[in-house]
Structure formats: C-alpha cells, structure tokens
Amino acid sequence: MGILDSARIKNSDLKQAIVVRTDLEMGKGKVAVQVAHASISAYLEAESADRDAAEKWIEEGMKKIALKVKDEKELFMYFQQAKDAGLPVSIIRDAGLTQIESGSATCFAIGPASSSEIDKIVGKLKLL
Amino acid sequence: MGILDSARIKNSDLKQAIVVRTDLEMGKGKVAVQVAHASISAYLEAESADRDAAEKWIEEGMKKIALKVKDEKELFMYFQQAKDAGLPVSIIRDAGLTQIESGSATCFAIGPASSSEIDKIVGKLKLL
Numbered sequence: 001m002g003i004l005d006s007a008r009i010k011n012s013d014l015k016q017a018i019v020v021r022t023d024l025e026m027g028k029g030k031v032a033v034q035v036a037h038a039s040i041s042a043y044l045e046a047e048s049a050d051r052d053a054a055e056k057w058i059e060e061g062m063k064k065i066a067l068k069v070k071d072e073k074e075l076f077m078y079f080q081q082a083k084d085a086g087l088p089v090s091i092i093r094d095a096g097l098t099q100i101e102s103g104s105a106t107c108f109a110i111g112p113a114s115s116s117e118i119d120k121i122v123g124k125l126k127l128l
Numbered sequence: 129m130g131i132l133d134s135a136r137i138k139n140s141d142l143k144q145a146i147v148v149r150t151d152l153e154m155g156k157g158k159v160a161v162q163v164a165h166a167s168i169s170a171y172l173e174a175e176s177a178d179r180d181a182a183e184k185w186i187e188e189g190m191k192k193i194a195l196k197v198k199d200e201k202e203l204f205m206y207f208q209q210a211k212d213a214g215l216p217v218s219i220i221r222d223a224g225l226t227q228i229e230s231g232s233a234t235c236f237a238i239g240p241a242s243s244s245e246i247d248k249i250v251g252k253l254k255l256l
Contacts, residue, residue, distance in 0.1 A: 018164065020157075029193075029256030032194045033146075033193065033194050036167035036168075039164035039168060040164075040171060040190060044186070058168075058172070061223070062168060064161045065161065066157040066160045128155075128156055128157030128160065
C-alpha cells in the first residue's frame with residue numbers, strides 16, 4: 001500500500017443519511033421501501049459524480065443512517081441545504097397508490113459522501 | 129419503436145422483493161436501513177448478471193415490495209429457494225452494534241427480476 005492509498009483510506013469515512021418524514025405516519029414496510037428508493041437513487045447520483053468513492057462505500061459495507069424530520073417543510077429545508085453544499089442527493093415522491101397522497105415527498109437521501117460533510121447538514125437530527 | 133422493443137417492454141414487469149424477519153422486533157429506522165442494504169446489494173447482483181434489466185428497473189421507478197417472515201428458518205428457506213431458482217439475491221447480516229445480536233441475518237432481497245418469477249417463490253408472503 002502506497003502513501004496515497006493510506007491517505008485515501010484514512011480520509012474516507014463515507015456514509016449515507018436518509019431523512020424521513022414522520023408526519024405521514026407510514027407503516028414499517030412503507031418506510032422501508034421509500035428509504036430503499038432514496039438510498040439507491042442517491043447512490044446512483046454519487047456514482048455518476050465520483051465512481052471511486054461510491055464503490056469504496058459499497059466495499060466498506062454501505063454505512064447508512066435513517067434520520068427523522070417532522071414535516072415536509074423541514075424535509076425540503078435539509079434537502080436544499082444538502083443540494084446547495086454540492087452533495088449527491090435524491091428526494092422521493094410517492095406514487096400514492098397506498099397509504100398517502102399521490103406525489104407526497106416522503107424522504108431523501110444524501111450520499112454516500114464524507115461523514116463530516118453530511119453531519120454539517122443533518123448532524124443534529126434524531127435517528128428514525 | 130421496433131418489434132423487439134415492444135416485446136421487451138411488454139415482458140418486462142420487473143420488481144424487487146425484500147423479505148424481512150419480524151421476530152427480531154427491529155424499530156422502523158433499523159428495518160429501513162437493513163432493507164436498503166439488501167435492496168442495493170441485490171441490485172448490484174442483478175446488474176452484474178443482466179445490466180439492461182437492472183437499468184430498465186431503475187428507469188421504470190424501481191418497483192419494490194417489503195414482505196415478512198416469522199423467523200430465521202423461514203428467511204433462509206425462501207432465500208435458498210430464490211437462489212436455487214437462479215434469481216439475483218442478497219442476504220444481510222447485521223454488524224450487531226445496535227438492537228440485535230451480531231451476525232444475525234435480518235432480511236434478504238430478490239431481484240430486480242421478473243415479477244412472475246419472484247411471485248413463484250414469495251408470492252404468498254404478507255406485506256411487511
């Protein structure tokens with residue numbers, strides 16, 4: 001392993017955060033499916049921007065956390081902040097066939113990206 | 129659109145099913161993260177086997193369902209059947225840092241693959 005590799009691994013600490021609305025009162029299965037949509041979509045965004053980092057995150061075990069916000073306004077606020085920070089993001093709108101109104105934004109994912117960059121945006125949110 | 133394209137689209141009906149243990153009594157956030165792990169892993173398996181089908185599933189909106197089984201024995205039984213049928217599958221074992229015993233299998237995903245092929249294996253399971 002060269003110096004470059006060591007430095008990259010040391011600095012890598014990649015994760016993905018998925019931020020979910022609690023006011024929609026979605027059931028366990030519904031939330032899981034929405035979070036998985038967001039997770040894959042943001043992963044594909046990240047892969048387009050930086051394939052090496054995205055692959056590294058996969059190899060390292062795809063560290064993920066699910067966080068919560070209380071309503072759509074908060075969801076969009078954090079989404080916009082993450083987008084403005086240049087992080088890979090993806091927001092999910094539900095087709096609305098079950099449980100909730102069609103087109104409702106249910107959650108969004110940030111990353112995989114640097115843990116510290118993600119924490120700057122959503123570090124104070126509570127775990128879902 | 130040519131005849132080939134029409135035929136492919138007509139036959140495409142792709143989905144992914146994620147099968148989750150309920151006996152671990154995981155919280156909503158924990159389940160969501162485990163399901164997202166399984167979803168991405170099985171997607172990457174599917175992509176290696178048939179890139180066109182995997183991309184088609186993404187373009188069509190990543191249809192997913194979350195299903196439930198009562199324990200690890202059932203989980204492995206359905207996982208093995210899906211594997212034996214040659215479907216892309218991925219099973220998730222938890223690192224066990226929170227909530228449950230380290231190394232526990234929590235869920236697995238099948239597909240994206242043909243809906244009817246998936247239903248042959250897990251079509252009778254209930255939604256999570």
